[in-house]
Amino acid sequence: MDSQITGSSRCLRPVDTGSTSWHWRAEPDVLSKSTNGFRALQITKQEAVAMQIDAALNLERDGNIPAAITLAAAAEGAMPPAKDETLWNHMKSAYSQFFRKNNEKQTAAYLNTHRDWLKHYNTDQSDELNFEHGASFYIMRVISRYHAVYGFEAETETMKEYFFHARLDIE
Secondary structure, eight states: OOOHHHHHOOOOOEEEEEESSSEEETTTTTEEEEETTSEOOOOOOOHHHHHHHHHHHHOOOOOOOHHHHHHHHHHHSSOOOOOSOHHHHHHHHHHHHHOOOOOOHHHHHHHHHHHHHHHHHTTTTTTOOOOOOTHHHHHHHHHHHHHHHHHGGGOOOEEEEEEEEHHHOOO
């Protein structure tokens, strides 16, 4: 596998683990020992976001929906504003019209229900929440933003595989 994060002088490569998951492995020159003896990794924000998205995809595949949503949402929040339209923009518009709400804040709160339930404690929240759509909604959202910010050419092998399998499931 010769994919790597675009624009990086360092080399982070996805590694086939023999299962359905891909994991990122840094080349030896990227890792170093810090002064306190822990392994240190210096990466760009884009590299960190790509790694978070790929990890979210692997978590979803393994059935860990809460962790996949949390990581996808973290990656979404770590990116700069998108220059182009994203799935999030279209979803906010569609849901706003569907619920006949012109209140962007209420619409965003509805669309972020699962993310916020996982992320924040609130006494008004239920102790249980149904994750009937899994993490797909959040994953598609974050990949759409990744494309809008970094371009399609920056897509990782794990993202490409996800879309390939998603198309097969639809057909």
